[in-house]
Amino acid sequence: MSVAELIYDWNKVDATLSKPDRHIGFDDETLRDGLQSPSVCEPTVEKKIELLHLMEALGIDTADIGLPGAGGTHAAGVEMMAREIANKKLKIRPNCAARTHKNDIIPIVEISQRAGLPIEACTFIGSSPIRFYAEEWTLDKLLQMTEEAVTFAVNEGLPVMFVTEDTTRADPATIRALYTTAIRCGARALCVCDTVGHATPDGAHAVMKFVRGIIDEQGEKVRLDWHGHQDRGLGVINSIAAIEGGADQVHGSALGMGERVGNTPIDQLLVNLKLMARSGGHQVLQERRHGTCRSDLLGCARGPVWPEASDRDWTDERQIKCSFLAGESRPGSE
């Protein structure tokens, strides 16, 4: 019997999601957002480097390796990770967070030059009216900061991803002004953030479609990223909706670690996109072992029913239910 005769797949009956016509990248935020989780112990640099190697083994495309503008031992750790990537010729591409200010960009330039590899500067800035109100910002001020910082980073030879915080609660005119300025100054990636986990799948899809339209108007080749949080438990489905809306890359962290209730769990994202045939080249079957390693390295517990990293292996369970398809005897037939 064929699989189609044995399994009726309702997922395909009224499907609204299509397979993307482009590579969908994964950005791992474990070493930045992840370490802001109240449940995580700050790992040593050696453990962070182990985590980098686990990301590499999973086929993760890019990793946030920290905010060197924080200085001190944190900056030294960022440099050691950058050197590890360069020396071991890892495929994973590093990026670093920075406020949209020269002072945070200069340390990235210096580390990039000393390590001898490009590091994408992810310059972040607020974008929602509630942030403007709380911080007493004006749009003109933020546009000026954007222009100065992005131009500076580009002139120093860094690839730039321009990150707007709280984008899912920002108005279209502000989003358009910020992103248009960033693209004109040379940013070649934009990141839409659901900083407080506000979005629903409809919202994620709509804002990504809107930003994709802004990119198309500018006529430059610009990568579009989605960065989601888990406050409503919608991290994975929002990422899928964001891809449908135009995202080229989605962000997550190991076991969903991050501030408050965490980021999109990259583990679950990898598995779901693989099952939905929306990712290629990522090593999902290694995820279980790596999930265990990562929870040890981060000093945090993982849930007993975490589907990709649980002792109760989801792949085994799925296979038990259809094992005789692979030529094994039918359950109860002996």
Ligand SMILES: [Zn+2]
């Ligand atoms: Zn975040």
